[in-house]
Amino acid sequence: MDAQVQLSQQVQTQTIQVPELPDMESKSPEDVLKWALDTYGKKVGLSCSFGPEDVVLVDMLAKITKKPKIFTLDTGRLNPETYDVMDAVRQKYNIKIDVMFPKTPTIQKMVKAKGLNLFYDSIENRKMCCQVRKIEPLNRALSKLNAWVTGLRRQQSVTRTTMKKVEWDESHKIVKINPLIDWTREQVWDYIKKNNIPYNKLHDAGYPSIGCAPCTRAIKPGEDERAGRWWWENPETKECGLHADPTKLAKAVQPAQT
Secondary structure (H helix, E strand, O other): OOHEEEEHHHHHHHOOOOOOOOOOOOHHHHHHHHHHHHHHHHHEEEEOOOOOHHHHHHHHHHHHHHOOEEEEEEEOOOOHHHHHHHHHHHHHHOOOOOOEEEOOOHHHHHHHHOOOOOOHHHHHHHHHHHHHHHHHHHHHOOOOOEEOOEEEHHOOOHOOOOOOOOOEEEOOOEEEOOOOOOOOOOHHHHHHHOOOOOOOOOHHOOOOOOOHHHHEEOOOOOOOOOOOOOOOOHHHHOOOOOOOOOHHHHOOOOOOOO
């Protein structure tokens, strides 16, 4: 019985207390970011893929603090234009950007078992690739933070319609901050133009949403703005896992490690 009590106490000690979060739905993105920096200081970081929303947030952060914490995930399969905008943003704002890479041994095992373009063969394979190239590096980055900022918007996807500006990310056990969640695409681009912010030139070629090169295409007139991401899948499955339950995606990578 004593051993059971001790085990129960250990579990309670390890349980993460969900913080009481303010209702920020009526606040501007700048106000949300100021609150995040005041509350979490160096323990809050922007997860930046250098899409339009992300470069807007970089600009806002750079106007609030001289040393914003910004990290990005380099999957090894990005477009050259994405690297171009990374450097352009870094130089314009004179900021440091932490680049997170996937683990080489895991990539090698996956490619050996499934091939280089495994993601076209099945949803399970695509999730495996996302797990290795994106989720695991993200988890390493978030392990050092108490809160993370994203450029998510409700209009982007059916999987994002219920997200709030400040919420608890149960999957990662961390506070998640979405300052632009209620912005429209037009608002984002108006801000970019007014503030002369560098952006990915693929956007001018019909790519409203950009991920890894093999999994991104230009969209056709009238298509949803994320129609070019994993276009062979249904809209309900179109999340790489960065904003979904990573434990489900983690199972997919196991065959590549055997």
